[in-house]
Amino acid sequence: MRFKCAAPLISATGFMRFLFASLTKEANIIIDESQIVEKILDFMKKSKPEQEFLFEDIEIRENIDSIVSRDINEGINTLQTFGVIGKFNPSYEKIIIYLSEEEADEILEDCPSEDIKNAFRNLAKSFSGD
Numbered sequence: 001m002r003f004k005c006a007a008p009l010i011s012a013t014g015f016m017r018f019l020f021a022s023l024t025k026e027a028n029i030i031i032d033e034s035q036i037v038e039k040i041l042d043f044m045k046k047s048k049p050e051q052e053f054l055f056e057d058i059e060i061r062e063n064i065d066s067i068v069s070r071d072i073n074e075g076i077n078t079l080q081t082f083g084v085i086g087k088f089n090p091s092y093e094k095i096i097i098y099l100s101e102e103e104a105d106e107i108l109e110d111c112p113s114e115d116i117k118n119a120f121r122n123l124a125k126s127f128s129g130d
Contacts, residue, residue, distance in 0.1 A: 008056035009112060015058060016075035018116070020085060020097050021107035022124035029097040031127055033087075036076070036095075037069045043123045051119055 010018070019040075023031065041060050060069040076095070079085050085095050099107070111117045 009053055010057065010116075011075075012057045012071035013075040013078045014110075015054065016072065016079055017084070017107055018111060018120045019123060020079065021099060021104040022117075022120040023127060024097050024099040024101065024104035025108070025121070026124045026128065028124065028127050029099075031095050031097075033076070033093045033095050035127070037067050037072055039126050040069070040072065040123070041067055043126060047119070051115075054116065054119060 023029065037060060040058070041062070044055050044058075044060070047054070058069060058071045060067060060072070076085065080087075083098060085097050087095060108117055108120075111120070
């Protein structure tokens with residue numbers, strides 16, 4: 001038996017980049033940080049089997065009273081370091097996305113396929129109305 005070791009097609013940070021770009025395209029630039037992991041988990045559970053690779057680099061743990069993901073939090077922290085997102089105040093739970101439409105388009109051009117873009121578009125739509 002031969003094993004093949006390879007990096008996931010989309011890293012956790014890449015996943016969050018595509019998500020925040022898609023949120024920008026949906027004109028949803030202020031989101032509740034506490035809802036991110038929950039929305040991703042809901043989307044993950046509803047995703048088609050052929051989309052499972054999107055979540056290869058993301059681990060989500062469901063506890064009795066919380067849902068957490070160190071991978072998603074690291075992706076958020078990395079993007080905050082690079083100025084893609086920020087918080088109004090560190091104690092606030094709202095994240096603001098600082099991407100322009102053009103920057104979001106550039107990020108989404110890096111999506112490996114149109115199906116992946118559509119998946120992120122659908123995930124971003126799930127944040128509407130919060």
